[in-house]
Amino acid sequence: MNKVKIISDQNFKSKKIKEHISKILFEQNVYKEKTIIVIGGDGFMLQTLKKHKNTDLKFYGINSGNYGFLMNKFSKKFFIKNLQSAKLTCISPLEMRVISNTNKPKRYLAINEVSVLRQSRQAAKLSIKNGKKFIMRKLTADGVLVSTPAGSTAYNLSVYGPILSLNSKKVSIAPISAFRPRRWKGKVVNEKSKILITNLNHKKRPISAVADNNEVRNAQKIFIKVNKKIKFNLLYDKNRSLQKKIKLEQIRKDTN
Numbered sequence: 412m413n414k415v416k417i418i419s420d421q422n423f424k425s426k427k428i429k430e431h432i433s434k435i436l437f438e439q440n441v442y443k444e445k446t447i448i449v450i451g452g453d454g455f456m457l458q459t460l461k462k463h464k465n466t467d468l469k470f471y472g473i474n475s476g477n478y479g480f481l482m483n484k485f486s487k488k489f490f491i492k493n494l495q496s497a498k499l500t501c502i503s504p505l506e507m508r509v510i511s512n513t514n515k516p517k518r519y520l521a522i523n524e525v526s527v528l529r530q531s532r533q534a535a536k537l538s539i540k541n542g543k544k545f546i547m548r549k550l551t552a553d554g555v556l557v558s559t560p561a562g563s564t565a566y567n568l569s570v571y572g573p574i575l576s577l578n579s580k581k582v583s584i585a586p587i588s589a590f591r592p593r594r595w596k597g598k599v600v601n602e603k604s605k606i607l608i609t610n611l612n613h614k615k616r617p618i619s620a621v622a623d624n625n626e627v628r629n630a631q632k633i634f635i636k637v638n639k640k641i642k643f644n645l646l647y648d649k650n651r652s653l654q655k656k657i658k659l660e661q662i663r664k665d666t667n
Contacts, residue, residue, distance in 0.1 A: 415443050415494075418459055420451030425475040428485050432473075435490055443494060445469055446646070452476020453565075457522050457623050460643045464504075464520065471497055471646040480564060480656060483648050497646035500577065500653045502561045503602075506638040509620045509627040512613070519622035522643065523562025525635050526587075527608050528554040530617040530628060534590055537618070540607045546584065546598050549611065553588040554618065555597075557606055557635050561653065564660040573599055577654045582606075582637065606635040 415436055419429040428450050435441070449459050449472045456472050463470075471494055474482035486493065505521040529535040535554055539546040558567035560575035563583055568574060572585030582604060585597035600606070610618050613631045620630040647653055 415446050417448045420455045425450045428475055450475055452479055453481045456481045461520055464641055469644040469646050493648045496649050500645045501642045503637055503639050503642055505635055507622040508634040509630045510632040511627055512629040517627050519625040521622035523565045523623050524556050524558040524567055526556050526621040528619050530619050533616045535616055535618045536611040538609045538611055541600055541604045551591040552586045556585045558583040574660050577657055602637045608633040
């Protein structure tokens with residue numbers, strides 16, 4: 412596939428940008444090998460990437476949502492130049508496997524994070540292991556997040572988790588409103604880690620496990636690892652790479 416393909420969200424702004432881009436591409440007869448232009452917000456980009464997880468396509472995102480951390484800004488004047496000179500960034504997702512009260516394992520990918528959240532008014536009681544070693548034998552909290560570097564500026568940042576450099580080869584584990592131990596700030600682990608989160612009281616304190624936007628309720632055990640076999644190829648404007656965006660967030664966090 413040499414001709415550029417466009418995938419757009421269905422809101423008014425996305426459709427309008429798609430019209431402009433379609434016209435520009437047609438008039439200038441632009442080709443870019445195995446490239447899809449994705450118009451929408453971060454959520455739409457995440458959906459699109461997962462639908463094409465077994466391909467070697469490249470994705471150039473254009474933001475028509477709010478923040479658009481995974482996207483590029485649209486410029487009519489410089490669109491072709493930005494597209495042609497865009498730099499490639501490769502990221503791998505987390506793979507979540509959940510055993511719930513149905514005992515039937517469910518698997519989902521998470522490009523940003525896996526969120527483990529309480530389902531009731533009671534705080535969750537969790538244990539967290541990396542392989543055979545305990546990271547936390549007993550955590551009482553609203554939940555816990557396991558985040559990729561690409562997702563470390565999303566929900567992870569909101570719960571005061573660390574911002575990870577894109578090439579850090581790390582994964583962040585951050586508590587959500589930790590009650591006991593109250594001072595626990597979480598842990599950064601190697602991307603080769605195999606994380607197991609267990610609900611220590613699944614009958615009285617149910618939890619859900621969410622991979623980006625795919626939820627499994629009444630989870631009992633959640634297995635999480637980075638799936639290096641899957642790589643998503645993202646294209647970014649020369650001066651607005653994903654790595655630069657992450658560094659800007661680190662500066663903002665340090666000065667706040």
